[in-house]
Amino acid sequence: MDTRIREFEKIKIQKYIPELDLLNNPVLNSQEKEFLAELYGFMEKELDSEFRKLEDLNYLVEEPTQDKKRDIVIGIMKKLSDKGYYSTILNTEDYDVGRITRNALIAYAICGGRWSEYSERYIAGNYSVEMGRLAGGTLYCNPVNYASNDAQKEKFLIPVAGEGKIGASAMTEFNAGSDIFRMELALQETDDIIIAKGKKLFITNGMIAEYIILYGRLNNGQLAAVVVDTENQQLKDFRSARVRTYGMTDAFVSRLIFDRVELPKENLLQGHGLDIAFHQLTEERLVISAEALGDTMKKLLYSHAYALQRRQFEQRLHQYQVIRFPISRKIRELNLLISAMIQYVRQLDMHPELAGSKLMAANTMGLKISATELGFESAIHCFRTMGGRGFTRQYANEIGLFDPYCMIHGGGSNYVLEDSESRRFFKYKPPRREFEDTVAKIDY
Secondary structure (H helix, E strand, O other): OEOOOOOOOOOOOOOOOHHHOHHHOOOOOHHHHHHHHHHHHHHHHHHHHHHHHHHHHHOEOOOOOHHHHHHHHHHHHHHHHHOOOOOOOOOHHHOOOOHHHHHHHHHHHHHHOEEEOOOOEEEOOOHHHHHHHHHHHHHHHHHHHHHOOHHHHHHHHHHHHHOOOOEEEEOOEOOOEOOHHHOOOEEEEOOOEEEEEEEEEEEEOOOOOOEEEEEEEOOOOOEEEEEEEOOOOOOOOEEEEEOOOOOOOOOOEEEEEEEEEEEEHHHEOOOOHHHHHHHOHHHHHHHHHHHHHHHHHHHHHHHHHHHHHOEEOOEEHHHOHHHHHHHHHHHHHHHHHHHHHHHHHHHHHHOHHHHHOHHHHHHHHHHHHHHHHHHHHHHHHHHHHHHHHHHOHHHHHHHOOOHHHHOOOOOOHHHHOOOOHHHOOOOOOOOHHHHHHHHHOOOO
């Protein structure tokens, strides 16, 4: 059964909006725009049709679609890897744009898609697929690259970062959430093996991953990280299952069970697990910010297009201030946060030591909170603008209306840190001029 309602006209995104085009944004330099333009071209040629296949599968009920989705998602990750868009760890000398800047631009583009002036159509974006890329390309590859020896890099990093194998990061637990200090999964260390016993939850890519970086506690209570080769999900005493979420319907969010899984001791990464886990968090926060901002752009693009086309009480929706003004305000906020995000990633590329800075960590967390909140608010406004149509699976799938609902709390950070120092420059919404001056004064 196809849940689409044929009588509803498809939203036609047919008007170019310079304020929503990152290639038109003066904050990017020429090298960054060249990289982004090439990325958009790749998306139009290689990914757009795959994203639309995933969307079509979401309309079907009473028909199993998981295996079809799995094959599509794995194929997309391989295509991204072949172009160096899956992980940015390797081949950094091949690009004029910094590694972290590239990672953020990829995240923004994949989440938001783009109106193609050349083709005169919208090139699809997919938040779920980008979350899978983040899980494997950043949250797996970055800590493995940081804490592994040469033999471990060859065995566990190259297949994912270089060949596009699916990776995942298993930190979140049922009772601890993302609070790593309350982590309970046990890593019992013996003379020649490590025995993993425990459960993980909300692990993106978990049930399709070939390699997982698993965080837990050693016998002495110290946090540690070990790489799990799932043997194509056939590893003995390891089980994975899909977690159905309201949004992110194309992401393989999973629960994992390690029932005394035996792992070779040489899979244990070097160093303290807390250091390994926290190593990539500043970059992760910036990439998640870029994802949320890209998705915000997508929601505003659809809101704008629908407001121009839909007639209510003899007027177009865009003629009503209650519709038009929020769109304009959110476009301004979007571009301010894009400017902050680009400055942060550039600084991290030029000064890698800032990844260990508490101030940088706090500022990037503040940016992440503001960006995910803006995405959430933009989805609500889009939902409200569409009226009853927003209740249908037809538009929830096409626009990804519920995707930001899965990211607004971002691993607990929004409600735990909402009033903490991490909102340093983003804690409240001052008058527009004051906000612009505050962002301009940030010491990057």
